[in-house]
Amino acid sequence: MGxxxxxxQLDPAAICRSSDPLAVRELLTKIGDKWTIFVVLSLDLLGxxxxxxxxxxxxxxxxxxxxxxxxxxxxxxxxxxxxxxxxVPPRVEYEMTELGRRLLHPTQGLVDWAKExxxxxxxxxxxxxxx
Amino acid sequence: MGxxxxxxQLDPAAICRSSDPLAVRELLTKIGDKWTIFVVLSLDLLGxxxxxxxxxxxxxxxxxxxxxxxxxxxxxxxxxxxxxxxxVPPRVEYEMTELGRRLLHPTQGLVDWAKExxxxxxxxxxxxxxx
DNA sequence: CAGCATCCAGGACGATACTG
DNA sequence: CAGTATCGTCCTGGATGCTG
Numbered sequence: 001m002g003x004x005x006x007x008x009q010l011d012p013a014a015i016c017r018s019s020d021p022l023a024v025r026e027l028l029t030k031i032g033d034k035w036t037i038f039v040v041l042s043l044d045l046l047g048x049x050x051x052x053x054x055x056x057x058x059x060x061x062x063x064x065x066x067x068x069x070x071x072x073x074x075x076x077x078x079x080x081x082x083x084x085x086x087x088v089p090p091r092v093e094y095e096m097t098e099l100g101r102r103l104l105h106p107t108q109g110l111v112d113w114a115k116e117x118x119x120x121x122x123x124x125x126x127x128x129x130x131x
Numbered sequence: 132m133g134x135x136x137x138x139x140q141l142d143p144a145a146i147c148r149s150s151d152p153l154a155v156r157e158l159l160t161k162i163g164d165k166w167t168i169f170v171v172l173s174l175d176l177l178g179x180x181x182x183x184x185x186x187x188x189x190x191x192x193x194x195x196x197x198x199x200x201x202x203x204x205x206x207x208x209x210x211x212x213x214x215x216x217x218x219v220p221p222r223v224e225y226e227m228t229e230l231g232r233r234l235l236h237p238t239q240g241l242v243d244w245a246k247e248x249x250x251x252x253x254x255x256x257x258x259x260x261x262x
Numbered sequence: 263c264a265g266c267a268t269c270c271a272g273g274a275c276g277a278t279a280c281t282g
Numbered sequence: 283c284a285g286t287a288t289c290g291t292c293c294t295g296g297a298t299g300c301t302g
Contacts, residue, residue: 023249024242025165031241032163034156034295052264063296068265078255089263090302099251106240110162111155113237118154120230124209165275183284194276199285220283221282 035062035070037107043080044104049095079103161208166193166201168238174211175235180226210234
């Protein structure tokens with residue numbers, strides 16, 4: 001991109017005008033929730049395909065309720081596909097879609113940023129709280 | 132850690148081990164809230180420095196309460212600096228720090244992703260809801 | 263195994279009113 | 283102008299127990 005180099009700015013107003021005023025914020029809010037990013041990263045780590053219990057183990061601290069709900073949202077958003085095998089005991093596998101995989105790049109950018117800067121953030125917080 | 136270039140993967144477990152298990156998620160949750168990204172983008176748009184009322188106008192729909200609270204968090208995290216001018220009527224200016232500016236790149240990545248993919252997400256949701 | 267149903271506590275957020 | 287205070291609502295998410 002960068003064809004018209006003029007529109008290289010970040011324009012919140014433009015964001016709000018781009019088709020749907022709520023679209024961007026909605027997507028950002030989605031992946032900003034407590035578990036989505038970790039589930040997405042874990043699923044990718046597990047080769048892009050895993051079953052429920054594998055994810056449960058891969059994401060320490062997540063409850064069944066939240067894993068279930070997070071996966072359901074991801075499925076609804078087209079990020080993962082849920083496949084049920086008619087077996088006993090039941091087996092369910094979740095696979096990342098192409099759309100889901102595209103989320104990995106910007107996510108990685110955020111994770112890197114967080115890793116590189118969280119210490120400075122902590123220091124700033126300490127300084128702030130001292131007063 | 133990180134010496135071996137093999138560790139180029141996204142490892143949630145590694146994320147959890149990197150100094151503080153909650154750090155990454157905490158930062159992600161922060162910028163995933165309802166207003167932070169828009170305030171950051173707007174402040175950048177306004178030249179990296181603006182007063183309260185300018186931001187209020189730049190971020191449509193935000194209330195004084197939320198703008199105030201969002202700015203306070205950003206200040207605490209070292210993303211912006213709050214400068215009070217002892218005048219009548221009072222004037223307060225907020226300026227982005229270097230740390231805050233560093234947040235812009237990954238944020239832009241997310242915004243781009245959201246813009247490029249929200250339509251596909253909508254379609255997926257429609258298909259899902261039809262059943 | 264892979265979940266759903268229920269209950270509950272805490273926080274996010276909006277609306278409104280007030281102030282140095 | 284740049285907030286704070288207060289109130290009420292909605293939603294998130296944790297804990298627990300039950301099921302096909």
